[in-house]
Amino acid sequence: MTTQPTPGVVGRRSLLGSGAVSAAAPLLAVAPAAAQPTPILKETAVLDLVLRVNGQEHRLALDPRVTLLDALREELGLTGAKKGCDQGQCGACTVLLDGRRVLSCLTLAARAAGGAVTTIEGLATEDGGLHPMQQAFLDHDAFQCGYCTPGQIMSAIGCVQEGHAGTPDEIREAMSGNLCRCAAYPNIVAAIEQAKPQMAGRRTERG
Amino acid sequence: MRPFTYDRADAVPAALRAAGSGASSYLAGGTTLLDLMKLDVMRPERVVDITPLASRLGGIEAGPQGLRLGALAHMSAVADDAMVRRDYPVIAESLALAASGQLRNMATLGGNVLQRTRCNYFRDVSYAACNKRRPGSGCSALDGVTRLHAVLGTSEHCIASYPGDFAQALLALDGTVELEGPQGPRRIPFAELHRLPGDTPHLETTLAPGELITGFGVPPLPWARRSVYLKVRDRESYAFAVASAAVALDLDGGRVREARIALGGVATRPWRAREAEAVLAGQVLDEAAAQRAAEAAFRDARTHGDNDFKPELGRRTLVRALFQAQRLGA
Amino acid sequence: MPDTMIGQSPIRIDGRAKVTGAARYPSDVVVPNPAWAFLVTSAIALGRITAIEEAEARAVPGVLEILTHRNMRGTVRDAGFFAAGGYAAETIRPLEDDRIWHDGQIVAMVLADSFEAAREAAFRLRVDYAAVTPAAGFGSASATTEPAAKARQGHEDPQVGDADAAFAAAPVKIEADYATPTQHHNPIELFTTTALWEGGKLVIHEPSQYVTGIRHGVATQLGLDPQQVRVESHYVGGAFGSKGSLTQRTALVAIAARRLGRPVKLVPTRDQGFTIATYRAETRQHVKLAADRDGKLQALVHEGTEVTSRPDPYKVAGTQTTARMYDCPNVRTKVTLLHADRNTPGFMRSPPEVPYMFALESAVDELAVALKLDPIELRRRNDSKKEPIKGLPWSSRGLMRCYEAGAEAFGWSRRNPEPRSMREGDWLIGWGCASTIYPTHIGAATARVTLTPDGQARVQTAAHDIGTGAYTVIAQAAAEMLGLPLEKVQVALGDSDLPPAPVAGGSNTTASVCNVVAEACGQIRARLARAAVEDGPLKGRDPASLKLVSGELRAADGTAEALPEAMSRAANGAIEAYAEYLPQGMPKESMRKLYSGKQALGGGIAEGPLAMAAFGAEFVEVRVHARTAEVRVPRVLGAFAAGRIVNPRTARSQLMGGLIWGIGSALHEETEIDHGRARYVNDNILEYLIPVNADAPKVEVMLLEETDTGVNPLGIKGLGELGNVGTNAAIANAVFHATGRRARELPIRIESLL
Known part of the structure; x- marks a missing residue:
């Protein structure tokens, strides 16, 4: 088959037990999914892949089921991206993938291989200087418990880079996928308005 | 998993x-x-x-033949496209009002139209009865919490609502779906993509096994500039429609030459309200005509307790959308 | 550096860690070679487990063990109900037997080498049940009721005078029923637990509002010496009451770690969080309110019924507050508990006040309409210097000042009182207001403060920063008392090995902990002063007159000795002080209770000698679409009088967040219950709607000056739970003003107004 290799995915170690793949049909929308028992694999399949995160390449051997979020947190120790729902609902896991904000909990690590991932840990400069968005969040007290904050900041940077930070209303709409249960929302909007002009000419997508 | x-x-x-x-x-x-x-x-x-196919299947093209959207175009890209926003506002709005910024950056049009219902009895496998998940097992929603369930197109086997927005826009504009499959390429009206639940709610689309959506077409329709997507939801953003309406109007002065109407949040599949369109054809669009159209759209509605309010909300949503479209300059 | 740190608005001292991702929440803890736990929870609400088929789950590669009642029976001892002198949020013992008490009860814990394997196996575990028709709550045939006074020792229903006779005789009256829904806290950090055994010591990392309570509770459950248990929770990703008491999961993870001989990490799912922790109980309330023709209250009757679980008598009991809110000579209240087959409810931000003040403040608005009186004027006519039940004087009561300042800023005088009189295009506009109150709680607390020769201070106390700004305000208190710049103060919190502090609940932390830290700092100052008056520039001065200011020990006339010299005079190295703070009026055993991890707060409005509370007035504008009836809140304003504000920046944030909580509570939040099955249906954070950014465009917080030395030496009142109390009624009142329709059931959704 001609489906491999693609950038980032180095190869697959094997791994299916006998009878692992059934001949039962179908697809996506029509899959009667849960109706059929799925076979138990005797061994866990492992994907060798390279994740480029904050400018560094990491070679990992992962179960294909591992999400980008779990790879960052559990394999690379980058716990800035948070797990708040693991279902793409809260936004706490937001990272930039090739400069665009995405939910790392709904992104397979394998799918992210070959792309450039930026996490909250990749924002500050090497001498410890804060990104303007980080500084703005501090200045405006744009968080309380802080748990959603890395996701908010990554989303805020994405929102500015996407050109969705034109007006406060636009910011509010663009940031509505990042739940903040402490409800720091007005301060988050103020922070984005402060950081936006300081971000001109600066684009975060090194991965 | x-x-x-x-x-x-x-x-x-x-x-x-x-x-x-x-x-x-x-x-x-x-x-x-x-x-x-x-x-x-x-x-x-x-x-x-x-995703590597995005370079070929991610395009947004417009021309005399109408609009063509690649199946792997991201929701955000189409929502932000200046030409789509100008010529097909109902499409741009349906996408911009859906989900969140991150989800719109991730989700593609092909996946979007195939999104599954939010029926919690379907999504939670601890409920043994779900005909969509386990054919023949029954429907837990029928005597459950049904606030967000459908009132149109239901069957005694399934009342799960179709949760998407973009599909209504495509449906209203007579869109088509382009497919590639083991048997080769084909193109079908978008209206034929989704099935009614009937007694086979587990079969949601007419896709053949292995078939892949490659794109969508929208025929040229100059008056699509007079189109809106109105989404009524419980909070200001990032919520599924309680009721929605995609409306495009071809007006001749105050009179409706042609109306296109699709409804969301209220039906088991993307729902074209042809009865309502017929009521409006040739009429002056005033309160009475709009009400008659709304009545027609929900004439066959069946409710299940918690969603008893939905036909009324659906009618009001449609009326509001019609007047909103009427106010637009085409 | 300002001379006084208290009252300044420094940036949070933990802020940098939070904006850089460096802050390690308990969910972030890295442990070597963890095993992963995944919960299996019950699919029914009532009945028994008849079979557990483990073979398929155990066949999943990487699965290590499956804990069920079959191999756990008798393992976890009873820790007692927290409200009855124990520790547990729910007294059902984890994995004790085959009995199912509620939907989503933990029935198994799968352990595996990876998260993915544990999750797969959990879904492959087959549990069969014999189900019995459960009671979901109100209207369920098998639900039972009992008066709170019977269910809970010490509960009294406040009353005074003869409310029924006064109501019957009064010329103007209203009577109405109100309903509030089940709500879940849904903090963004999940209910995770990581446990590891280091030698004989159990270390638990868990987001917690009460590390001391968890320590003692788990020790009780596992038969350990509390000193063998350490609970760490340095940051907490939201709590709002949900992380205040011991839940079932903690002991299970600890036992799993012991059995496997390796650390175990549990990350429950969002939906499991709806049933393995607590929630805000739904209520049904009946209110009768009567006044004379001038609007002077004559009678208040407030009766509430609240859902709780079968085994545990959790009570909301907001009548303690509503009975005392206004000057009313005749008050009768009653709280009844309704036992259903549900998990046990618990504290959720302003637990008693949110549901009960919604009813009272709606009723007051209804009465104002009946009297054709401005609702603020009605409240003014019933303002009081004493609470009416026991006649306790308010230590301070800024309610009407808040109304005056808030009304002015909001533009209340421009309001046309006629319903449906304000409109913008298709949107009906309504303005509403309501009072807010939160009792000033305080608890026994301890702290250790160490001053090192280089002029650095370290504060250690097992208090918690759940986003409130506790790290910062505690540092401010220490900096002020020691005369140090803020950056010279380090604060360690959230570790049960530190001197105990109360649960981060009842908005007590700032008051309790700042006061004990002040006391410890005072000991250090005294020691320095005692040494300084022996020799040197301050020789012969009265030690009590010396103060620590700007890095020196200073007399009133300006004579001073620099801190390093004063330090070397007093000690060879560091000076360490440990202090205990027992608030005035609290019984001595409060300190012992604190040391055993029990929950024992004092203060408030009911015990005396003073009635202590923070007050506020909240104003909202709503827009209701004339056709489709969505309600939006374009602006909210709250004016608050809450004693001495230690840090206006963090105080504003908390109050702002509270106001937005109120928007959610009034318009969005409801845990929907499948009544026939007694199961939560919208158990995720997309369909359990909380406000998003676009829901709160304009939120204004006004902090009024208030000096109240009656509440505690530093004059601090808690305010974390003040903001979200009045908002429900303010919004409902505004919706009435916009539409002419009175919404007495929360949340107010489209279908309420069609």
Whole structure:
């Protein structure tokens, strides 16, 4: 088959037990999914892949089921991206993938291989200087418990880079996928308005 | 989540071949698939990542033949496209009002139209009865919480609502779907993509096994500039429609030459309200005409307790959308 | 550096860690070679487990063990109900037997080498049940009721005078029923637990509002010496009451770690969080309110019924507050508990006040309409210097000042009182207001403060920063008392090995902990002063007159000795002080209770000698679409009088967040219950709607000056739970003003107004 290799995915170690793949049909929308028992694999399949995160390449051997979020947190120790729902609902896991904000909990690590991932840990400069968005969040007290904050900041940077930070209303709409249960929302909007002009000419997508 | 093998396809034929070898799912944005795999609702044994196809299937093209949208175009890209916003506002609005910024960045149009219902009895495998999940097992929603369930197109086997927005816009504009499959390419009206639940609610679309959506077409329709997507929801953003309406109007002065209406949040599939369109044809669009159209649209509504309010809300939503479209300059 | 740190608005001292991702929440803890736990929870609400088929789950590669009642029976001892002198949020012992008490009860814990394997196996575990028709709550045939006074020792229903006779005789009256829904806290950090055994010591990392309570509770459950248990929770990703008491999961993870001989990490799912922790109980309330023709209250009757679980008598009991809110000579209240087959409810931000003040403040608005009186004027006519039940004087009561300042800023005088009189295009506009109150709680607390020769201070106390700004305000208190710049103060919190502090609940932390830290700092100052008056520039001065200011020990006339010299005079190295603070009026055993991890707060409005509370007035504008009836809140304003504000920046943030909580509570939040099955249906954070950014465009917080030395030496009142109390009624009142329709059931959704 001609489906491999693609950038980032180095190869697959094997791994299916006998009878692992059934001949039962179908697809996506029509899959009667849960109706059929799925076979138990005797061994866990492992994907060798390279994740480029904050400018560094990491070679990992992962179960294909591992999400980008779990790879960052559990394999690379980058716990800035948070797990708040693991279902793409809260936004706490937001990272930039090739400069665009995405939910790392709904992104397979394998799918992210070959792309450039930026996490909250990749924002500050090497001498410890804060990104303007980080500084703005501090200045405006744009968080309380802080748990959603890395996701908010990554989303805020994405929102500015996407050109969705034109007006406060636009910011509010663009940031509505990042739940903040402490409800720091007005301060988050103020922070984005402060950081936006300081971000001109600066684009975060090194991965 | 069950184990699966992961493949990436860099060409359509490779994708079709990979998907043909077992219980497979295509992976694009992953926002439905990964979610439902984590919930153990979807259990593909092979996941074919088709994101590398985006270079070929991600385009947005407009011309005299109308609009063509690649299946792998991201929701955000189409929502932000200046030409789509100008010429097909109902499409741009349906996408911009859906989900969140991150989800719109991830999700593709092809995946979007195939998103699964939010019926919690479907999404939670601890409920034994769900005809959509386990054919023949029954429907837990019928005597459950039904606030967000459908009132149109239901059957005694399933009342789950179709949760999307973009589909209503496509449907109203007589869109088409382009497909590639083991038997070759084909194109069908978008209206023929989704099925009614009937007694086979587990069969949601007319896609053949292994078939891949490659794009969408919208025929040229100059008066689509007078179109709106109105989404009524419980909070200001990031919520599914309690009721929605996609409306396009061809007006001749105050009179309606042609109206296109599709309804969301209230039906088991993307729902074209042709009866309402017929009521409006040739009429002056005033309160009475709008009300008559709304009545026609919900004449066959069946409610289940918690969603008793939906026909009324659906009618009001449609009336509001009609007047909103009327106020637009075409 | 300002001379006084208290009252300044420094940036949070933990802020940098939070904006860089460096802050390690308990969910972030890295442990070597963890095993992963995944919960299996019950699919029914009532009945028994008849079979557990493990073979398929155990066949999943990487699965290590499956804990069920079959191999756990008798393992976890009873820790007692927290409200009855124990520790547990729910007294059902984890994995004790085959009995199912509620939906989503933990029935198994799968352990595996990876998260993915544990999750797969959990879904492959087959549990069969014999189900019995459960009671979901109100209207369920098998639900039972009992008066709170019977269910809970010490509960009294406040009353005074003869409310029924006064109501019957009064010329103007209203009577109405109100309903509030089940709500879940849904903090963004999940209910995770990581446990590891280091030698004989159990270390638990868990987001917690009460590390001392968890320590003692788990020790009780596992038969350990509390000193063998350490609970760490340095940051907490939201709590709002949900992380205040011991839940079932903690002991299970600890036992799993012991059995496997390796650390175990549990990350429950979002939906499991709806049933393995607590929630805000739904209520049904009946209110009768009567006044004379001038609007002077004559009678208040407030009766509430609240859902709780079968085994545990959790009570909301907001009548303690509503009975005392206004000057009313005749008050009768009653609280009844309704036992259903549900998990046990618990504290959720302003637990008693949110549901009960919604009813009272709606009723007051209804009465104002009946009297054709401005609702603020009605409240003014019933303002009081004493609470009416026991006649306790308010230590301070800024309610009407808040109304005056808030009304002015909001533009209340421009309001046309006629319903449906304000409109913008298709949107009906309504303005509403309501009072807010939160009792000033305080608890016994301890702290250790160490001053090192280089002029650095370290504060250690097992208090918690759940986003409130506790790290910062505690540092401010220490900096002020020691005369140090803020950056010279380090604060360690959230570790049960530190001197105990109360649960981060009842908005007590700032008051309790700042006061004990002040006391410890005072000991250090005294020691320095005692040494300084022996020799040197301050020789012969009265030690009590010396103060620590700007890095020196200073007399009133300006004579001073620099801190390093004063330090070397007093000690060879560091000076360490440990202090205990027992608030005035609290019984001595409060300190012992604190040391055993029990929950024992004092203060408030009911015990005396003073009635202590923070007050506020909240104003909202709503827009209701004339056709489709969505309600939006374009602006909210709250004016608050809450004693001495230690840090206006963090105080504003908390109050702002509270106001937005109020928007959610009034319009969005409801845990929907499948009544026939007694199961939560919208158990995720997309369909359990909380406000998003676009829901709160304009939120204004006004902090009024208030000096109240009656509440505690530093004059601090808690305010974390003040903001979200009045908002429900303010919004409902505004919706009435916009539409002419009175919404007495929360949340107010489209279908309420069609």
